[in-house]
Amino acid sequence: MSEIAFQDNYPDELSHCYGCGRLNPDGLRLKSYWDGDETVARFRPRSVHMAIPGYVYGGLLASLIDCHGTGTASAAAGRARPDEAPLRFVTASLHVNYLRPTPIDAELEIRGVIKELKEKKVVVSATVSADGKLCATGEVVAVRMPENMLR
Secondary structure (H helix, E strand, O other), rough: OOOOHHHHOHHHHOOOOOOOOOOOOOOOOOOEEEEOOEEEEEEEEOHEEEEEEEOHHHHHHHHHHHHHHHHHHHHHHHHOOOOOOOOEEEEEEEEEEOOOOOOOOOOOOEEEEEEEOOEEEEEEEEEEEEOOEEEEEEEEEEEEOOOOOOO
C-alpha cells in the first residue's frame, strides 16, 4: 500500500472538503491509498454518524464513497500523467446502493476500482464493508475540476 494519502497531495487551497480535506477541522478527513490496482481507505464512525442506535447514517456512506471516488480519480489521473501537478476531480454523478445496515462500532473499509479513465473523466466503482461484510456499493463519475472553481 502507498504511504502518502492521495488527499495529502492536494494543494492547501483545495484541501477544505468536508469528506477528505486535511484542513477542515470539522470534516471526516478521509485518507485514500493505492493497494495494488485498487484503492483503499478506512474510517471509524463516531456517535455523530448514527442513524439509529447501533447503525451508521446512510449519508455518511455516500460521503465516503464520494470522497474516496474523487480521490481515486485524482490518483489515477496522476499515475497516467505523473509529470503534471496533482489534478483535482469533482463529482459529476454519485450512485449508492445500500445492501445492509452498517454497524457503527466497526471500522469501515472503502475500496475503489477504476472502471474508466479519460483525460477529463474517471469512473470509479466503490464498496463499503464492515467486519468483512459488504454494506454498500457505489459508482462515482468524477470530472476534472474546472479552473473557474479556483478563486
